[in-house]
Amino acid sequence: MTVIAQETDSPYALSHLDALESEAVHIFREVAGEFERPVLLFSGGKDSILMLHLALKAFTPAPVPFGLLHVDTGHNFPEVLDFRDRTVERYGLRLHVASVQEYIDAGKLRERPDGTRNPLQTLPLTEAIQQHRFDAVFGGGRRDEEKARAKERVFSLRDEFSQWDPRRQRPELWQLYNGRHAPGEHVRVFPLSNWTELDVWQYIAKEQIALPPIYFAHEREVFQRAGMWLTAGDWGGPADGEPVEKRKVRYRTVGDMSCTGAVESDADTLDAVIAEIAASRLTERGATRADDKLSEAAMEDRKREGYF
Incomplete structure (x- = not known):
């Protein structure tokens, strides 16, 4: 049997970061082509900033064909919120804000004894998705972060109550993604699934x-x-x-x-x-x-x- 050696130093070969970028750009374009009302979760944190950067690359010179959504706990870092607002203004984007504080004031949620509001984000998020009829929601989850994220698909099907059922998740072979969903359901999409924290920072440095x-x-x-x-x-x-x-x-x-x-x-x-x-x-x-x-x-x- 003849074995043909592969050229690893080809000028046409993508670097590791370029391959990750290409995969993410493909995912953004795939969603834009398959879904009617996508939205990108954007908090002003580094992963959401990276996702927005990749979305801008995916569709330039056209504008990004979807808006942004932030679930604001009311306990966010001021410098991060300031960066969020300046970024939205800079690119002329549409930002939807779901406020945990408003849900607490309305009696729909109660403060936790430990003071943390992160677990209280679920209801504002799911109701915002239903209210605006978003059918694809981009999130910045990466598989290297922790074990619940490690087994997540790139396209994660959610039912009409936004709940996740592992038995309904679909295989993703050869970067083929199945966005089929029933009315009322939606898909959470994770373009950074295969990135690590180190990849994120190296790419941020590369792209400045x-x-x-x-x-x-x-x-x-x-x-x-x-x-x-x-x-x-x-x-x-x-x-x-x-x-x-x-x-x-x-x-x-x-x-x-x-x-x-x-x-x-x-x-x-x-x-x-x-x-x-x-x-x-x-x-x-x-x-x-x-x-x-x-x-x-x-x-x-x-x-x-x-x-x-």
């Missing part, structure tokens, strides 16, 4: 994508709770016996202030952040997200209920 300064080392008033450095704020922290200290920190992931921890760091440049992540043995969510530690199956439960 702007991010909120919270992702880089800066001095901040924080206090320690359950082994994490949290930012003091009107969300309910710190409690008695939790002294506030000034530390040089940065955030690997950004969510509700009540459950998103900072890491002590001197990484104030892209190169320094990349070097720090390359040496880390903890995923970003495993290291800094208290909502994932509520139970062994916290994210799995939220996925079944309709959030993730």
Whole structure:
């Protein structure tokens, strides 16, 4: 049998990051062609910023053919919300905001004893999807983040109640995606499924994508709770016996202030952040997200209920 060696240094071969970009662009275009009312979840965090960058690339010079949706807990970092609003204005995008605070004020949701609002996002999200009749929802979930995301499909079918049933998920062979769904159902789409945290940062450096300064080392008033450095704020922290200290920190992931921890760091440049992540043995969510530690199956439960 004759074996033909493959050229690995071909000038036409895609680099690792180029291949990931190509896959994501293909997914965005596939959704735009298959669905009537897609929407992109956009919080101003790094993964949603990366998704928007890829969507802009996928459709340029035409405008992005769908709007953005943010489920605002009311406990978001101000610098991230500011970045969100400036980005929307810069690109002339349409932003839908589903407010957890409005649901609490209306009596549809109740504050949790621990003060965290991330688990309260499910109802505003699912009702926003139903109200606007979105049939495809782009999310920034990546399989490297934690085990509930690791087994997720790129196209994740949700029923009329936005719930996830593993028995109804479809095989995805040769990058062929099945977007078929019944009226009232929708599909969650994850273009970054095969990216790692390191891939995200290397691509951000390659493309020189702007991010909120919270992702880089800066001095901040924080206090320690359950082994994490949290930012003091009107969300309910710190409690008695939790002294506030000034530390040089940065955030690997950004969510509700009540459950998103900072890491002590001197990484104030892209190169320094990349070097720090390359040496880390903890995923970003495993290291800094208290909502994932509520139970062994916290994210799995939220996925079944309709959030993730």
